[in-house]
Amino acid sequence: MLESFIDKLQRVETLEELNDVVVSLRDPLDVEHVVYHSVNSTGEQYAALTYTQEWVHRYLEQDYARIDPVVQACVRRFHPVDWKRLDWSGKAVRNFMTEAIDSGVGHQGFSVPIRGPSGQFALFTVSSADKDEQWATYTTERSRELILASHYINQKALEIERGSDQMEIVSLSPRETDALTMLALGYSRAQAADGLSISEHTLRVYIESARFKLAAMNTTHAVARAMNQGLLIL
Amino acid sequence: MLESFIDKLQRVETLEELNDVVVSLRDPLDVEHVVYHSVNSTGEQYAALTYTQEWVHRYLEQDYARIDPVVQACVRRFHPVDWKRLDWSGKAVRNFMTEAIDSGVGHQGFSVPIRGPSGQFALFTVSSADKDEQWATYTTERSRELILASHYINQKALEIERGSDQMEIVSLSPRETDALTMLALGYSRAQAADGLSISEHTLRVYIESARFKLAAMNTTHAVARAMNQGLLIL
DNA sequence: AATCACTTCCCCATTTTAGGGGAAGAAGGG
DNA sequence: CCCTTCTTCCCCTAAAATGGGGAAGTGATT
Numbered sequence: 001m002l003e004s005f006i007d008k009l010q011r012v013e014t015l016e017e018l019n020d021v022v023v024s025l026r027d028p029l030d031v032e033h034v035v036y037h038s039v040n041s042t043g044e045q046y047a048a049l050t051y052t053q054e055w056v057h058r059y060l061e062q063d064y065a066r067i068d069p070v071v072q073a074c075v076r077r078f079h080p081v082d083w084k085r086l087d088w089s090g091k092a093v094r095n096f097m098t099e100a101i102d103s104g105v106g107h108q109g110f111s112v113p114i115r116g117p118s119g120q121f122a123l124f125t126v127s128s129a130d131k132d133e134q135w136a137t138y139t140t141e142r143s144r145e146l147i148l149a150s151h152y153i154n155q156k157a158l159e160i161e162r163g164s165d166q167m168e169i170v171s172l173s174p175r176e177t178d179a180l181t182m183l184a185l186g187y188s189r190a191q192a193a194d195g196l197s198i199s200e201h202t203l204r205v206y207i208e209s210a211r212f213k214l215a216a217m218n219t220t221h222a223v224a225r226a227m228n229q230g231l232l233i234l
Numbered sequence: 235m236l237e238s239f240i241d242k243l244q245r246v247e248t249l250e251e252l253n254d255v256v257v258s259l260r261d262p263l264d265v266e267h268v269v270y271h272s273v274n275s276t277g278e279q280y281a282a283l284t285y286t287q288e289w290v291h292r293y294l295e296q297d298y299a300r301i302d303p304v305v306q307a308c309v310r311r312f313h314p315v316d317w318k319r320l321d322w323s324g325k326a327v328r329n330f331m332t333e334a335i336d337s338g339v340g341h342q343g344f345s346v347p348i349r350g351p352s353g354q355f356a357l358f359t360v361s362s363a364d365k366d367e368q369w370a371t372y373t374t375e376r377s378r379e380l381i382l383a384s385h386y387i388n389q390k391a392l393e394i395e396r397g398s399d400q401m402e403i404v405s406l407s408p409r410e411t412d413a414l415t416m417l418a419l420g421y422s423r424a425q426a427a428d429g430l431s432i433s434e435h436t437l438r439v440y441i442e443s444a445r446f447k448l449a450a451m452n453t454t455h456a457v458a459r460a461m462n463q464g465l466l467i468l
Numbered sequence: 469a470a471t472c473a474c475t476t477c478c479c480c481a482t483t484t485t486a487g488g489g490g491a492a493g494a495a496g497g498g
Numbered sequence: 499c500c501c502t503t504c505t506t507c508c509c510c511t512a513a514a515a516t517g518g519g520g521a522a523g524t525g526a527t528t
Contacts, residue, residue, distance in 0.1 A: 066408065075464050078350040079389045091496075115349035116312040121464070147385055148378060155313045173474055174300060186455030189515070202476050208517085209474090218484095219515075220454045221420030227353075227461050230309045325526075407504055423485070436506050442487080443504090452514095453485075 001028045002145050009156050015046060018156055022048035025149065029142070031126040032106040036153050038122035046157060055103035067092050074113035074123055080147065082139055083109035084132065108135040110143070112150040116158050119228045124150030170213050172231050179206035181232050184223045235262045236379050243390050249280060252390060256282035259383065263376070265360040266340040270387050272356035280391060289337035301326050308347035308357055314381065316373055317343035318366065342369040344377070346384040350392050353462040358384030404447050406465055413440035415466050418457045 005025065012018050025034045035049040049056065058064075065071045069086040088097055101107050106127035114122045126146065128135060172180070175196075182192035189207075193200040207219055214229075216222035226232050239259065246252050259268045269283040283290065292298075299305045303320040322331055335341050343361035350356070360380065362369060406414070409430075416426035427437040441453055448463075450456035460466050 076351050078354075078392050113351075115351075117310050117347075117349075119461070120312075144382060148381065151381055158312050175475065183454050184458035186451035186458075188452065188513095198475085199477060201478060204515085204517095205476080206474095207515095217420035218422065220417050220457050223454050223458055224418035224420075224461060227458060230355075409505065422483095432505085433507060435508060438485085438487095439506080440504095441485095 002148060004028075005149060006152055009152055012156055013160070015048075015157070015160055018153070018160065019048040022153060023050055026050055029126055029146075029149075030138075031128045032104075033125070033127040035125040035127075036122065036150070036157070037125075038120065038154065038157055040116075040118065040120045040161070044161075046161075048153075051105065052103060055100070055105065058099070058103070064096055067096055069093055070109065070111050070125070071123070074111050075121070077113060080110060080112040080143060082135075083107075083111070083127075084135075108132075110139050110146060112146055114150050114154045116154060117230050119230075120158065122150075122154050122157070124153060170229065170231070172210055172213060172226065173206075176206045176210040176213070177226075177231060179203055180210055180223050180226045183207070183219060184227060184232055236382060238262075239383060240386055243386055246390055247394070249282075249391070249394055252387070252394065253282040256387060257284055260284055263360055263380075263383075264372075265362045266338075267359070267361040269359040269361075270356065270384070270391070271359075272354065272388065272391055274350075274352065274354045274395070278395075280395070282387075285339065286337060289334070289339065292333070292337070298330055301330055303327055304343065304345050304359070305357070308345050309355070311347060314344060314346040314377060316369075317341075317345070317361075318369075342366075344373050344380060346380055348384050348388045350388060351464055353464070354392065356384075356388050356391070358387060404463065404465070406444055406447060406460065407440075410440045410444040410447070411460075411465060413437050414444055414457050414460045417441070417453060418461060418466055 005021070005028070008021050008024070009018075012021055022034060022036050026032075033050045035047070035051065037045070037047040037049065039045050047056070059068075067090075069088060070081060070083060073081045073086055088094060106129045108130050109125055109127040111123055111125040114124060116122070124146065128138070130138065175198075178196055179192060182195055183189075187195060189200050189203055193203040196203065207222065210216075210226065211219065211222040214222050214225045216225050223232070239255070239262065242255050242258075243252075246255055256268060256270050260266075267284045269281070269285065271279070271281040271283065273279050281290075293302075301324075303322060304315060304317060307315045307320050322328060340361035340363045342364050343359055345357055345359040348356045348358060358380065362372070364372065412430055413426060416429055417423075421429060423434055423437055423441075427434040430437065441456065444450075444460065445453065445456040448456050448459040450459050457466070
């Protein structure tokens with residue numbers, strides 16, 4: 001299953017084709033729904049999914065990502081998440097769940113969080129209407145496949161995006177990196193300069209040149225952009 | 235190979251045990267060296283590796299991560315990196331490479347970048363002294379195993395760390411998130427307040443409560459911490 | 469050898485932020 | 499029903515950051 005999928009994936013060149021390939025996983029994976037959803041650092045989103053348009057629309061409209069326990073858990077965890085193990089208490093959460101099931105999402109689900117460079121984040125989810133036991137068997141048997149599938153899908157999605165987007169690759173000098181790092185760690189300019197054993201004036205030059213390179217409006221923006229681009233190793 | 239490795243991993247409970255299990259991958263993977271190296275958002279590092287102590291010491295002392303093309307590439311990429319495909323031009327880089335090979339690192343290598351929540355970043359690397367052709371065969375045949383291995387190692391490492399560290403899980407209110415997001419996007423307080431249609435005074439309350447929750451010294455620090463913890467979706 | 473990027477230092481006026489107070493209605497959870 | 503958290507508004511002063519200049523030495527690349 002994985003072999004032919006990766007083969008198909010290899011030939012994909014556009015996001016539309018990627019969508020088709022992801023959707024086509026539904027049968028071989030033997031699930032109700034398949035979802036790949038990516039958010040990059042600039043807030044651009046891409047999704048390939050088998051949910052109904054109505055549900056997707058409703059989800060976005062209501063900003064359900066804010067309360068969806070699956071999203072909340074995946075943002076905070078590294079390992080894949082079985083929906084059953086999440087905390088579904090809370091009024092808003094239960095309403096959301098009811099609505100989701102009514103929209104045919106299925107009450108069983110398995111979501112793999114995936115993180116790319118520059119703060120990119122994606123979710124690969126399969127859902128089903130199986131009973132608990134069947135689902136438990138299914139997830140233990142196929143978790144590896146699902147992890148690899150999510151990895152390869154994300155790789156392809158990033159590849160396509162990078163090709164189209166062609167975002168400038170900024171690089172900071174060591175001292176610029178140092179300066180922004182100190183600020184990101186909470187030091188004031190005076191403290192940061194002290195920590196780096198340079199004058200505060202010098203530090204400012206680094207911050208300003210970094211700001212220029214990063215096309216940032218102010219220091220906080222510069223730090224945010226640098227972090228987002230993985231330029232700072234705190 | 236993967237099966238027994240995951241079995242062994244399952245029983246690991248401390249970082250020392252993890253180290254042993256990672257090192258023990260050397261033979262079954264049929265490589266010269268195995269390295270797992272993780273850096274989390276607070277700068278704490280953990281490494282399990284088979285390199286000589288001298289080389290590790292030298293690497294840290296010289297801050298070679300700054301020029302090591304493998305690290306530089308992995309920070310920026312999602313997919314695994316074959317060392318041969320990197321750019322080894324540049325004086326400093328070539329010196330570094332010579333020194334690395336002299337230290338027995340091996341001239342072939344394959345590195346898998348892995349990212350966890352809260353800006354955690356890790357590298358799983360295998361290196362060898364094989365010739366190009368053999369190595370090409372090796373990497374294509376085993377890349378999936380290596381990806382899965384890196385995934386499971388990282389999962390275990392995070393699990394152990396979380397258990398020991400028990401870092402407070404901070405959650406920001408929607409408005410606090412909004413406020414920090416606007417600042418991270420480069421807006422000044424006045425602009426941010428305007429964008430959120432609230433008074434600047436109100437905005438400040440959010441920033442300060444967020445700062446309090448995040449135990450941040452100042453606004454920039456708060457934004458940095460929030461981003462690092464994946465609390466902001468720019 | 470020339471050029472380009474990096475590092476380091478300095479001044480000054482203006483704008484922005486930080487940090488210390490306090491208050492009150494709305495919504496959600498136990 | 500009460501309590502906690504969230505949301506929104508306001509004042510003030512001292513401290514910090516911004517933005518505009520300019521200059522000189524080092525190192526690497528070409």
